[in-house]
Amino acid sequence: MTITMKKKDVVLIGFGWTGAILGQELTEAGLDVLALERGEMRDTPTDARYPQVIDELAYSIRGKLYQDLSRETVTVRHGVDDLAVPYRQHGSFLLGNGVGGAGLHWNGMHYRVLPEELQLRTRYEQRYGRHFIPEGMTIRDFPVTYDELEPFFTKFEYVCGTSGKAGNLGGRKIEGGNPFEGPRSKDYPTPPLHNGYGADLVWKGAVEAGFHPYYAPAANCSTPYTNPYGVRLGPCNFCGFCENYACYMYSKASPQTTILPVLLRKPNFEVRPRAQVLKINLDSTGKKATGVTYVDGKGREIFQPADLVIVTAYQMHNVRLLLLSGIGKPYNPKTGEGVVGMNYAYQAMGGVEVLLPSGTRLNPFIGTGAGGVSIDDVNGDQFDHGPLGFVGGASVRHVRLGGRPIQMTPTVPGTPKWGSAWKSAVKDTYQRELHIDLSGSVAAYQDVYLDLDPTYRDSYGQPLLRLTYNWHDNEARLMHHVGDRISEIAKAMNAEKYWVTNRVTPGAKYDVRFYQSTHTTGGAIMGADPRNSVVNRYLQSWDVPNVFVMGSSAFPQNMGYNPTGLVGALAYWAAKAIREQYLKNPGPLVQA
Amino acid sequence: MTQPDRRGFLRTLVSAGPAAALAVGAAPAVGHAVETPEASGGAYAPRYFTAAEWRFLRAAADILIPADENGPGGAAVGIPEFIDGQMEMPYGHGKLWFMGGPFHPEVAPELGYQLDLVPRDIYRRGIGNFDAWCVKTHGRPFADLAVAEQTAAMHDLEAGRIVFADVPSATFFGFLLTNTKEGFFADPIHGGNKGMASWKMIGFPGVRADYMDWIDRPNTPYPYGPVSISGERA
Numbered sequence A: 001m002t003i004t005m006k007k008k009d010v011v012l013i014g015f016g017w018t019g020a021i022l023g024q025e026l027t028e029a030g031l032d033v034l035a036l037e038r039g040e041m042r043d044t045p046t047d048a049r050y051p052q053v054i055d056e057l058a059y060s061i062r063g064k065l066y067q068d069l070s071r072e073t074v075t076v077r078h079g080v081d082d083l084a085v086p087y088r089q090h091g092s093f094l095l096g097n098g099v100g101g102a103g104l105h106w107n108g109m110h111y112r113v114l115p116e117e118l119q120l121r122t123r124y125e126q127r128y129g130r131h132f133i134p135e136g137m138t139i140r141d142f143p144v145t146y147d148e149l150e151p152f153f154t155k156f157e158y159v160c161g162t163s164g165k166a167g168n169l170g171g172r173k174i175e176g177g178n179p180f181e182g183p184r185s186k187d188y189p190t191p192p193l194h195n196g197y198g199a200d201l202v203w204k205g206a207v208e209a210g211f212h213p214y215y216a217p218a219a220n221c222s223t224p225y226t227n228p229y230g231v232r233l234g235p236c237n238f239c240g241f242c243e244n245y246a247c248y249m250y251s252k253a254s255p256q257t258t259i260l261p262v263l264l265r266k267p268n269f270e271v272r273p274r275a276q277v278l279k280i281n282l283d284s285t286g287k288k289a290t291g292v293t294y295v296d297g298k299g300r301e302i303f304q305p306a307d308l309v310i311v312t313a314y315q316m317h318n319v320r321l322l323l324l325s326g327i328g329k330p331y332n333p334k335t336g337e338g339v340v341g342m343n344y345a346y347q348a349m350g351g352v353e354v355l356l357p358s359g360t361r362l363n364p365f366i367g368t369g370a371g372g373v374s375i376d377d378v379n380g381d382q383f384d385h386g387p388l389g390f391v392g393g394a395s396v397r398h399v400r401l402g403g404r405p406i407q408m409t410p411t412v413p414g415t416p417k418w419g420s421a422w423k424s425a426v427k428d429t430y431q432r433e434l435h436i437d438l439s440g441s442v443a444a445y446q447d448v449y450l451d452l453d454p455t456y457r458d459s460y461g462q463p464l465l466r467l468t469y470n471w472h473d474n475e476a477r478l479m480h481h482v483g484d485r486i487s488e489i490a491k492a493m494n495a496e497k498y499w500v501t502n503r504v505t506p507g508a509k510y511d512v513r514f515y516q517s518t519h520t521t522g523g524a525i526m527g528a529d530p531r532n533s534v535v536n537r538y539l540q541s542w543d544v545p546n547v548f549v550m551g552s553s554a555f556p557q558n559m560g561y562n563p564t565g566l567v568g569a570l571a572y573w574a575a576k577a578i579r580e581q582y583l584k585n586p587g588p589l590v591q592a
Numbered sequence B: 001m002t003q004p005d006r007r008g009f010l011r012t013l014v015s016a017g018p019a020a021a022l023a024v025g026a027a028p029a030v031g032h033a034v035e036t037p038e039a040s041g042g043a044y045a046p047r048y049f050t051a052a053e054w055r056f057l058r059a060a061a062d063i064l065i066p067a068d069e070n071g072p073g074g075a076a077v078g079i080p081e082f083i084d085g086q087m088e089m090p091y092g093h094g095k096l097w098f099m100g101g102p103f104h105p106e107v108a109p110e111l112g113y114q115l116d117l118v119p120r121d122i123y124r125r126g127i128g129n130f131d132a133w134c135v136k137t138h139g140r141p142f143a144d145l146a147v148a149e150q151t152a153a154m155h156d157l158e159a160g161r162i163v164f165a166d167v168p169s170a171t172f173f174g175f176l177l178t179n180t181k182e183g184f185f186a187d188p189i190h191g192g193n194k195g196m197a198s199w200k201m202i203g204f205p206g207v208r209a210d211y212m213d214w215i216d217r218p219n220t221p222y223p224y225g226p227v228s229i230s231g232e233r234a
Ligand SMILES: Cc1cc2nc3c(=O)[nH]c(=O)nc-3n(C[C@H](O)[C@H](O)[C@H](O)COP(=O)(O)OP(=O)(O)OC[C@H]3O[C@@H](n4cnc5c(N)ncnc54)[C@H](O)[C@@H]3O)c2cc1C
Pocket: A013, A014, A015, A016, A017, A018, A019, A036, A037, A038, A039, A094, A095, A096, A097, A098, A099, A100, A101, A102, A103, A104, A105, A106, A107, A108, A109, A110, A111, A243, A244, A275, A276, A277, A278, A312, A313, A314, A315, A317, A370, A518, A519, A550, A551, A552, A562, A563, A564, A565, A567
């Protein structure tokens, strides 16, 4: 029997980064907001308690904060005619779970977007000609510009206390910042984190090789800081346990360290943990959501009525919820019909490994989530793609994440994997090996998409999301080029040895066994035309106007940067539209 | 509709109080502590592994991580104790994985683990198969072979030259090596890395996790030894 609860103005499905932002914005507008979060309540004192939190096995390896795959996962296949099988163990991506979502255990690499990436198709067609974009590649323009989003990028950075240095303040170029970035209205709220020895060496090598290094923007606060909501953050102490962990120093921006303390005190806000939303309910017309159905911690099925439903469940879950609820027509790669699930994309990760001379003391355990050196010379459309013949670019960075021994004790290729030779190699390499990250954009393709799996089900009996994903030649060529270019930095560093470790090489299949990134995008993409997008420029469903869908599911394709700066900016942008336009006149904000 | 599972229960404990804070990841807090010889005043009694399996694990740990000039070997640092402890955790029971069928182990390896076996099964079958192969090939189980024979057998296993009857030998080797390294490098609270031997070997300061005082000292040796979660220093 389904229990029916008292109606709310707004229901948020999931409470991670986008749930926190929308919760704050819509309670400020006076609305009564309920966040339903499937996972547990989490906070700094309970989930980042020192020294218990400094436990690599529990968090990074066994994944204490991640989605419980035994209950729900996704299935994966490489091609549209292949059999999909479950993603049974954590690997390629790490889905968040619990209050704070992945926002509690991200690294805090906090980028915006290169302006040209938002008008990608137009830019390539104008600069390189219509035929430059290969057949089957379905890249698009975002229906919003950098200038429109600029205030919201700034807002999210100020909420996070993000550390960094502007490279372009209102058109004025500034040394030490990113010369390629779009103009900023304000500098970062806190100065850059200090660079360690490895970052100093990469910076020097990059300058020598003709690149333009800048301080990597980090939502790891560098000084004591009070954000616009009055929440305080402390300086990052380079603990080296950032990604996969909650921050015991209150330095890494997370919903818990920036927004939740304010929200929890509001009478018009409630977060209900252990509430797994099964679907969004529609009325008989199918054009209006009446609320959501969820299962609570006691296993009871509950109907929660609401005027406005905001999907803030993370990219993959957002798409799955739309499919389970019958909102929007599912995409069919064979006919090209339908929209929900289309333009799924990922990131092409790689690296240049650098072995420095014997005796070098990198002290690798001195680490942060995001501080270090970043380079955009080969990102976006900051270089001439004409002679290269591929679409896209890569953001490049050296961030020393730490020296956590289970995962961060690399050896030189060819080293035995066990025995005394392995032991001495680990000991030798630990202090003198560093990694320059290559994070490549991934275009959208007609044969890459998301739908519901026909066979496998979660513990609630609902179909799992199915990913149909494989690498394409364009990305292999992009990564090859970037690997070559960035090797010039390693050369300039007088490395004893360096080698490129790209995951995406010609013919390589997408491999779920190795962590690459949790930067998955698309499936509920934003656009100007309901015939080829799921949400409009305000992230409002074209089909059901009282449903909005936040998150990177809105990206028509993926960029080289990490997504959350853009995810946060889009959430604030959408929230403003809801507050200033939708509430006055509920209905479509863009006429189809 | 659903029953709160064991993990859910353990998670509830996590927020309940300090004593339970390690419940999910660490054996000691879940009632049956990993007993070290020091603590129990005698030899460690394995909870999951049989006597024969235990002898294998101790011998294998010393082959994968031998005692040498870089520090003690795998058995001395407690890797068998670590693996035994893990078998009793949700991990050992496969409770951290999606184990719904149907199973299709024939798909491309890039699609990840697809066997209907949990770590407890993999060890039970893998050790049995490997010891049987050692008996057949060398006349004795692994633990009774000379070090050179053990090393050669381990190379044969790694290289896929041995075919097992009821578990892929490469899968068994993969788990054995991965869990061995976990036990070598993880915090001693999980039963391995005794005396923080691996951390001393590489120079990892453990749970210090506060380097404000050293970020501005490039290329300078860090002066402090490791500390563990339970406060042990070396
Ligand atoms: C290890 C890791 C490192 C990362 N590092 C970076 C980085 O350095 N830079 C960067 O830009 N990005 C990074 N990311 C990505 C970043 O965390 C995400 O972009 C961001 O958290 C997305 O916000 P979100 O609100 O869409 O999803 P989340 O923050 O994940 O929140 C979604 C929430 O919804 C809940 N939920 C899902 N389904 C349901 C349901 N059916 N019912 C109820 N609740 C539900 C989930 O439990 C979760 O709490 C990282 C991610 C991971 C996992």
